[in-house]
Amino acid sequence: MIRIEGIAAFVTVVEAGSVSEAARRLRLSKSVVSERLAELEKSLGGILLHRTTRKLTLTEDGTAFLERAARILREVDEAAADMAERRGTLSGPIRIAAPVTFGRMHLGPALYPFLAEHPEIELTLDIDDRRVDAASEGYDAIIRNGPIADNRLVAWKLTRSRRLLCASPDYLAREGTPSSLAELNLHRGIFYTNRGVADWRFQTPEGAVVVRAKRALGINNGDMLRDAAMAGLGIALLPAFIAGPAVREGRLAEIDVGHRPESEFIYMAHPEGRNPSAKLRAIADHLKKSFGDPPYWDPAG
Template sequence: MIKIEGIAAFVAVVESGSVSEAARRLRMSKSVVSERLADLEKTLGGMLLHRTTRKLTLTQDGTAFMERALRIVHEIEEAAADMAERRGTLAGPLRIAAPVTFGRMHLGPALYPFLARHPEIALTLDIDDRRVDASSEGYDAIIRHGPIADSRLVAWKLSRSRRLLTASPAYLDRHGTPATLSDLDDHRGLFYTNRGIADWRFQTPTGAIVVRAKLAMGINNGDMLRDAAIAGLGIALLPSFIAGPAIREGRLVEIDVGYRPEAESVYMAHPQGRNPSAKLRAIADHLKKAFGDPPYWDPAG
């Protein structure tokens, strides 16, 4: 008979890419995960994974089994959570990915009181600026800032957002304050590399215009991008949730070039085709209220 524990171990190994990472996620030893995986393969009568010293890859049988194994694990987790929710309790595992700076500055402080009120939710929060694949990497949802490009995701808007063109007072004293989009061509730009150097997009009556300032520095972290702007290294296009406090404190100045950057939002998205759980909906509703409308971090608000 196939044991559910073996299926769960197999899914965790495939999603995480290694036995050691699967063991960390499941909170058990590597030897136990390996034993459960071996027992599953013995019961099924075939190899599910190719094992080398460097990586694990699915066999043809493993690829076929993985699709159903995912459904089985997800259905069991949801069934257990549904029973708890019928008793008026939000419970069960939940895995969410979110960007580093937003997670540290706003998501964490908003989530902590919610989780304290619902101690039976087992939340795994992965903080990473890379664009994760919610469907293939086993996330219940992702939280992101910006446009929604993946058509396989169903998005819930958590908050309005906008990006602000900012620089330090010292930088503007040295280089002058740009007043038009064309003025930006002569300025030093600080760019968030996860979105590329063509990231400065402004909405005009004739459509979107991309502005490319001179590259002074590219950074893949929002905190460091803000700090580089505060240090006077150049102009940065920052989300208001990062720039807001620095603008209110006078360490950064918002620059008006006649047009606003393209509108964006903070959103939670879950894979299409999955029925989102009550606990995921409850977290989304809580975050909407916690962030406010307009959001509390917006300097204009």
């Protein structure tokens, strides 16, 4: 007989990449996770994972079984959550990924009172700036800032995300303040490398215009991008949720070049084909109210 605990152990080991990490996520010992995997393979009559001292790899049988196993777990979780929600309680596990700086500055403070109000929710919040694959990595949803590009995701807009072209007063005093896109091209730029391109895009009546300033620094973290701009290394195009306090305090100055950067959003997205749970919808609704529109962190708001 196939046991749900064995299916959960298998899916978690694959998502975690190791028995040790799976045991940590499941709050079990390594030996218990290994025993459940062995029982599952015995019940199925086939080997699901090749185990070596360095890594785990899926067998052909494991690859074939994984998608259905993950779907079974989702349906069990959704059924349990649905029963709880029918009783007026939001409960059960949920896993969300979010970027580091936004998570620290705004997402965490918005979520803490919600979680205190709903103590039966078991939220795992993975804070990482890399672009995770929500479906294959087992996330119920991701929260991101930027354009919505992945058509395998169903996105809910939480709020607008205005970006500010800014630099330190010291840099602008030394190098001058650009007043046009042509002048901006001649300045030193600090770029966010997780986007994969070292350019800025602006909206004009003729369409999008790309500006490629001289690269002073590329970095993959929003906090350090802001700090580099405040240190006078160059001009940065920063989300208002990062740059807003520094602009209000005068440590950064917003630059007007006659055109606005392309519009972006803070959004929550879940994999296409999944029926989002009531608790995920409740989290999204709470975040919309907490952030506001325009959001509270925008200096222009």
